[in-house]
Amino acid sequence: MDKLILGRYIPGTSIIHRLDPRSKLLAMLIYIVVIFWANNMITNALLLFFSLFSIWLSGIKLGFFLRGVRPMIGIILFTTIFQLFFTGGGEVFFHFGFLQITRVGLNQAGIIFMRFVLIIFFSTLLTLTTTPLSLADAVESLLNPLKPLKVPAHEIGLMLSLSLRFVPTLMDDTIRIMNAQKARGVDFGEGNLIKKIKSIIPILIPLFASSFKRADALAIAMESRGYKGGDGRTKYRLLKWKSIDTFAILVILIIAMLLFILKKP
Structure with a gap:
């Protein structure tokens, strides 16, 4: 638990660090949505490659990153086991009382496991490359258009x-x-x-x-x-949207389109 890096910020000058926090937050939201389109091996492999490539771009060592997310693997496995033993359908590989392992259960457990891992990977990368104050400013900026609807953007x-x-x-x-x-x-x-x-x-x-x-x-x-x-x-640091931020959003949208095409019907 003392090696958990979720929520910690690591200073750096990589391309991921220099992105506007609003673009990283929007990319995170799109990423979470498209993860639920990944329902086969190809789509999950594509998302895993994209996540590892993003980690490489951030300049954070992969070994350090994996050791930091290791404490959360137990929670993921606990959730996956429930999915494995209590999802029926298809060929039965193991059966004991009300517990059973089926082909559909294995597939669903694998998909759920990958979804949790990918979400943790990307959310951890977000916090490692973005200061908490920048994230708060990004949330407030994105919610400002909702102020007429009495949404407390600054408080959130x-x-x-x-x-x-x-x-x-x-x-x-x-x-x-x-x-x-x-x-x-x-x-x-x-x-x-x-x-x-x-x-x-x-x-x-x-x-x-x-x-x-x-x-x-x-x-x-x-x-x-x-x-x-x-x-x-007033704010000491002003957010500035640059062309690289637009490019980052376009990349995540292209990934979303590919997943939509490659996913199982």
Whole structure:
């Protein structure tokens, strides 16, 4: 968990780093939509190649990137196993009670696994190459046209910025609490499943307490500095849409068209 890189920013000068955060956010939204069109080996391979190519363009070492997303593989496998054992249809390869593995279940489990992996890859790349403040500015800028509909664009951007900013902090707090509990003799790996779940409670209670304490301190700090929301506020860094951003959106749209053509009916 201490190696989790989702939510962390790595400074750089690559072409991915230099993209406008609005173009990266739009590309992420389009990417998430087209992932659900990938329903065969060719379409999933195309998306995987595109994701790995984007990681290469970012200048981030692939080994470092894969080690950073490894802690989330367990969650993906847990979800995939449910899909594997509880989806029927086609040839049956294994059957025990109400559990069974079928051809359709294997196909669906593989597709679900790839969807989760690809979403984690691209979302992690987004946070690694974009500062939380830039992402918040991008969200606010994209939602500004909805202000006449009473959509709180600035507040949504602020919440996103704070959420991304404190993901690594919460991970660090979790590791620190686990180490403190281990020093007191707690073994998180012993016993059956029920005992393992109960051993998590000594982590969650102090984690929630520290999170609420930090949120209260943050609110006091913002109020003491005169924070009053987005009305009348200026920005130190202005977003500038460039031709490379338009090209990036065109590339992701071409990928979407290819997936739409290659997907199974």
